[in-house]
Amino acid sequence: MKMTMRWYGDDDKVTLDNIRQIPGVTGIVSAIYDVPVGEAWPQEKIIELKEKIEAKGLALDVIESVPVHEDIKLGLQTRDKYIENYKKTLINLGKAGIEVVCYNFMPVFDWTRSSLDYELIDGSNALIYEEETVQKMNPLKGELELPGWDTSYGDGGLEELLKQYQSITEEDLWKNLEYFLKEIIPVAEDSGIKMAIHPDDPPWSIFGLPRIITNKENLERFISLVDSPNNGLTLCSGSLGVSPTNDIAELVRYFGGKGKIHFAHVRNIKRTGEKSFEEASHRSEDGSLDMYEIMKAYHETGFKGPLRPDHGRMIWDETGRPGYGLYDRALGATYLNGIWEVLKKDKK
Numbered sequence: 001m002k003m004t005m006r007w008y009g010d011d012d013k014v015t016l017d018n019i020r021q022i023p024g025v026t027g028i029v030s031a032i033y034d035v036p037v038g039e040a041w042p043q044e045k046i047i048e049l050k051e052k053i054e055a056k057g058l059a060l061d062v063i064e065s066v067p068v069h070e071d072i073k074l075g076l077q078t079r080d081k082y083i084e085n086y087k088k089t090l091i092n093l094g095k096a097g098i099e100v101v102c103y104n105f106m107p108v109f110d111w112t113r114s115s116l117d118y119e120l121i122d123g124s125n126a127l128i129y130e131e132e133t134v135q136k137m138n139p140l141k142g143e144l145e146l147p148g149w150d151t152s153y154g155d156g157g158l159e160e161l162l163k164q165y166q167s168i169t170e171e172d173l174w175k176n177l178e179y180f181l182k183e184i185i186p187v188a189e190d191s192g193i194k195m196a197i198h199p200d201d202p203p204w205s206i207f208g209l210p211r212i213i214t215n216k217e218n219l220e221r222f223i224s225l226v227d228s229p230n231n232g233l234t235l236c237s238g239s240l241g242v243s244p245t246n247d248i249a250e251l252v253r254y255f256g257g258k259g260k261i262h263f264a265h266v267r268n269i270k271r272t273g274e275k276s277f278e279e280a281s282h283r284s285e286d287g288s289l290d291m292y293e294i295m296k297a298y299h300e301t302g303f304k305g306p307l308r309p310d311h312g313r314m315i316w317d318e319t320g321r322p323g324y325g326l327y328d329r330a331l332g333a334t335y336l337n338g339i340w341e342v343l344k345k346d347k348k
């Protein structure tokens with residue numbers, strides 16, 4: 001396992017110098033943020049990012065994410081142009097020696113929460129999701145806008161985009177995903193890149209939009225769309241784990257055993273009701289997931305890929321990008337590294 005940390009580039013308040021001082025963190029998860037969605041990433045920008053990270057003694061282990069243009073998810077005629085650009089990006093990343101690319105296939109909205117700074121009982125702040133609150137919000141009226149969302153559709157564009165999705169069923173989305181994979185996976189193979197789809201967060205439909213990367217059955221269907229070692233998963237414990245029917249350790253054993261987990265997000269959540277949850281500290285006792293069992297499953301399946309603590313709470317008066325402060329993620333990395341050390345040493 002390679003312990004990594006997400007870094008948002010030069011604009012990130014958390015610096016590479018901060019990250020290199022967290023014990024046991026050796027790699028960075030990052031992306032190019034100033035190329036519009038759908039355009040190819042220039043080789044020079046990728047090399048520049050990689051060299052900046054390596055100059056600090058860290059490795060650029062994962063690109064998270066290369067976003068997928070909505071026309072691809074919608075299956076529009078124009079998708080082929082964007083798929084060609086996606087292939088160019090993969091080729092350029094491969095030339096730079098990048099091994100893992102994370103992406104997702106969520107229509108319109110990326111990860112969704114009802115509050116970004118909910119105060120927990122200990123005075124820390126966390127992202128939470130309450131289904132009732134989200135149901136009442138109207139993103140068309142600007143009542144919900146989250147930092148993870150691509151809003152390049154601009155004024156009025158969102159309404160148009162949501163209209164286009166009205167006729168898209170889950171089966172349509174599956175077909176569009178299959179079309180995309182059949183185009184890009186051969187390029188990923190040639191470029192030495194493992195593609196790792198991130199599950200939908202939360203793993204159920206929101207605002208009437210289809211969501212399909214949600215549970216074991218669908219993950220199985222996903223990997224069978226294109227049978228290739230380069231077609232795999234970002235197994236995110238926090239995204240999948242908010243559904244009590246998703247047993248994360250079991251998913252790790254099952255898909256990890258097949259060599260299908262290319263990237264691991266390990267974080268805890270506390271289920272607070274049906275379809276409602278708080279993001280908790282990484283520690284098992286603080287949430288609904290048993291982190292020891294999850295790490296044990298990774299250890300037992302011989303996981304050698306990149307792994308990162310996922311979102312953290314805001315603690316110690318830190319301010320910054322919701323979910324992506326330094327302190328709580330550093331605690332998470334250290335905690336997970338501690339579990340890993342025990343697992344390594346206990347192995348007879």
Ligand SMILES: [Mn+2]
Nearest residue numbers: 236239265310
């Ligand atoms: Mn995640």
